[in-house]
Ligand SMILES: NC(=O)c1ccc[n+]([C@@H]2O[C@H](COP(=O)([O-])OP(=O)(O)OC[C@H]3O[C@@H](n4cnc5c(N)ncnc54)[C@H](O)[C@@H]3O)[C@@H](O)[C@H]2O)c1
């Protein structure tokens with residue numbers, strides 16, 4: 668989907684009358700900040716989290732018009748509801764709010780996996796409510812409402828995975844909201860999304876968790892040296908390995924097949940490198956490293972274009 672050409676909405680005729688965001692951490696609070704900064708997007712912004720402390724903090728930050736602890740009250744009358752909790756909580760939240768969703772409204776989310784989201788949420792979506800799953804390819808290793816910022820989605824992809832037969836106008840309208848947050852919109856099916864993200868996001872996180880875990884599992888003396896002398900390569904891994912444990916547990920459990928397939932491929936390639944090192948096959952190492960360096964450069968060039 669190309670970026671919408673028209674201005675999404677105005678404060679007099681906002682794109683949505685009432686948007687409800689459930690789960691007010693890094694992503695939810697960043698979305699709230701975008702909505703509050705552009706009053707053409709939502710007439711009223713309602714925020715909801717199961718944690719009293721998080722609700723209190725969001726009220727203090729003044730990044731919503733209204734904060735509700737009770738999800739059934741929060742979604743009442745909303746024409747857009749966006750789930751921003753860890754994906755493992757989706758089934759329970761969807762079961763809770765399903766009967767309270769307004770006819771004609773849109774239910775969406777920001778979860779990092781998509782097939783499991785469709786599996787867990789769809790059964791609770793009443794007839795007449797449009798379900799349009801989404802995923803912003805934007806984030807950091809930080810969590811909670813203080814970690815959010817309104818520029819998070821700027822220049823980043825936002826993938827929508829509407830199930831077949833979803834109302835095209837509902838998809839377009841949601842795309843306009845995310846485009847106004849600075850995202851570039853792409854529509855694909857959920858299974859393709861999960862395959863692509865397994866290699867571009869999920870496996871890299873698993874490798875980071877593993878390498879940092881392995882390094883710190885070394886004997887005590889070595890461990891302190893690892894921390895003391897950690898060079899920038901290792902430091903990059905520690906940033907990623909600091910990502911939220913609940914969120915990433917839920918991602919791996921809910922994109923099981925695709926991640927296991929990528930681990931298998933990765934393990935075979937790692938074994939091939941192990942052989943090349945053992946047998947002194949420098950050409951093999953050189954060829955791979957030359958290829959990967961070119962890939963890094965093409966990513967940077969594409970960003971600058
Ligand atoms: N962090 C990232 O880099 C990133 C990027 C893209 C998408 N996502 C997706 O966004 C979602 C949220 O991630 P985050 O990093 O903002 O998490 P976070 O840990 O910062 O915040 C999650 C919030 O959800 C709340 N919550 C948990 N269970 C709930 C429930 N049952 N009802 C209401 N609130 C509940 C928690 O109290 C917390 O405030 C996840 O599904 C994740 O896969 C994350």
Ligand SMILES: O=C(O)C(=O)C[C@]1(C(=O)O)C=C[C@@H](O)C=C1
Pocket residue numbers: 778779803804805806807808867868869907910
């Ligand atoms: O930049 C980071 O810290 C991220 O890990 C962000 C990242 C990613 O892998 O790119 C993490 C999970 C998401 O679902 C989307 C984005």
